[in-house]
Amino acid sequence: MSFSTQKAAILDDLHCLDLPMTKNQAERDLRPVTRHRKISSGFQSHVGAKRFARVRSDLSTTRKHVIFAICALIHLFSDDPWIPPAPLAA
Structure with a gap:
């Protein structure tokens, strides 16, 4: 795959601000836990x-x-x- 063939999909996030930065819901749910663990050392x-x-x-x-x-x-x-x-x- 190259940028020229996937240009629309790659740039879709720039045009539609309703889309989350990542499309992985499980990752978004775990992010606060990881941040808490890093900040407070567990x-x-x-x-x-x-x-x-x-x-x-x-x-x-x-x-x-x-x-x-x-x-x-x-x-x-x-x-x-x-x-x-x-x-x-x-």
């Missing part, structure tokens, strides 16, 4: 890591359902977490 305990992962997972899910992070956190910490709707049967 987690102090396994329990702390599990709590961090639980909150990040909740925020990621609510973001995918267009729910503001602050609303999700308020519900999460008031023991009324937002639960995604059940998928529709095929």
Whole structure:
């Protein structure tokens, strides 16, 4: 593959600002965890890591359902977490 044959696909990100910089959702979900680990030299305990992962997972899910992070956190910490709707049967 060369640039001349893939020019439209390569430059698509420049024209459509709605596209994410990377199309890999799993990578985007793990990026905050990696950043936290680099900045703070890791987690102090396994329990702390599990709590961090639980909150990040909740925020990621609510973001995918267009729910503001602050609303999700308020519900999460008031023991009324937002639960995604059940998928529709095929």
